[in-house]
Amino acid sequence: MRRLSLVVCLLVFVNSGCSEDNPTPPPPPVPVITGEMVLIAAGSFTMGAAEEEIGYLGDETQHPVTLTRDFSMFSTEVTNQQYAELAQWALDNGHCTVEGTRIFDNLDGSDLWLLDMDDDEDCEISFIDSQFVVDAGMENHPVVEVLWHGAAAYCDWLSLKEGLPRAYDHTDPNSWLCNAGEPYGAQGYRLPTEAEWEFACRAGSATAFTDGPITEIGCGDEPSLMDAGWYCGNSDGWTHPVATLEANALGLYDMHGNVWEWCNDWYHNQYASEVVDPVGPPPGWYKVLRGGGWSDLARRCRSASRRNPSPHKGVNGRHGFRYVVTAP
Numbered sequence: 001m002r003r004l005s006l007v008v009c010l011l012v013f014v015n016s017g018c019s020e021d022n023p024t025p026p027p028p029p030v031p032v033i034t035g036e037m038v039l040i041a042a043g044s045f046t047m048g049a050a051e052e053e054i055g056y057l058g059d060e061t062q063h064p065v066t067l068t069r070d071f072s073m074f075s076t077e078v079t080n081q082q083y084a085e086l087a088q089w090a091l092d093n094g095h096c097t098v099e100g101t102r103i104f105d106n107l108d109g110s111d112l113w114l115l116d117m118d119d120d121e122d123c124e125i126s127f128i129d130s131q132f133v134v135d136a137g138m139e140n141h142p143v144v145e146v147l148w149h150g151a152a153a154y155c156d157w158l159s160l161k162e163g164l165p166r167a168y169d170h171t172d173p174n175s176w177l178c179n180a181g182e183p184y185g186a187q188g189y190r191l192p193t194e195a196e197w198e199f200a201c202r203a204g205s206a207t208a209f210t211d212g213p214i215t216e217i218g219c220g221d222e223p224s225l226m227d228a229g230w231y232c233g234n235s236d237g238w239t240h241p242v243a244t245l246e247a248n249a250l251g252l253y254d255m256h257g258n259v260w261e262w263c264n265d266w267y268h269n270q271y272a273s274e275v276v277d278p279v280g281p282p283p284g285w286y287k288v289l290r291g292g293g294w295s296d297l298a299r300r301c302r303s304a305s306r307r308n309p310s311p312h313k314g315v316n317g318r319h320g321f322r323y324v325v326t327a328p
Helices: 082-093 150-163 192-201
Strands: 037-040 043-047 063-067 071-074 096-099 102-105 111-118 125-130 131-134 260-267 289-290 324-326
Touching: 037 192, 043 192, 063 192, 071 192, 082 096, 082 125, 082 131, 102 150, 111 150, 111 260, 150 260, 192 260, 192 289
Parallel strands: none
Antiparallel strands: 037 071, 043 063, 071 324, 096 102, 102 111, 125 131, 260 289
């Protein structure tokens, strides 16, 4: 299991003595987990699940897939702290706006909703005095209540900050095409295609989970999942800090459970016909989520499991993301 670097901000107290005039200082901030980009070599694999796999659903038909381009994937789900910091940069540079408890897009004339910070919902980021503030102790938890557009916008903000071409065209609110529909050729950061996501999740495995087959469909103990993903059987009812369970063979954390992760593809209940560098169906009504989440049954956290919500929803504290970039 790889160790992630910890960035620790230490508070310096000029006078450390304790008295009525100098009370006991607060504890130091939570060390902030910083992920890393993991290079993944191109290759071929069998995408989907066999019909006899426990938990199989009808939209998981097995088929061969070849990915011809190397790519790098972020080793963890994007955290509250990471999202808040980059959103602040984007706001300060005019790439997004804030109205009430919502972040809105401000690129290419778009004003789509990106993130819901409503106190009555589950987001752990607030906007106070023109600053994004993360709830204390939740810095390393995956960001939630993020819409698909909010995940794609984050990728574009990161590209802009690092001087890379943006991957997404925000002009058409019904599509937001990635590199004109050719995501593998994008130079900037982007969401993984569904094929890239499953290829990275499997990390060479052919079983229901990276660590082995499935034996439990519900919230009971699942030996192949307990040490690799947060689900209804071990999460205690909420997300957990990223990278606190074991990484897969590629060094990627939380590919099973914790939060569902947005993919670039639009959803169809049957996979598209491409077997080489598939990009999914044309724009439609629903986007793909992968990986399962903290509230889900074990069967929903399998490598082949899929969900298909509207891109305009970040429901119930269960939707997050990680990003990729095609290798040069």
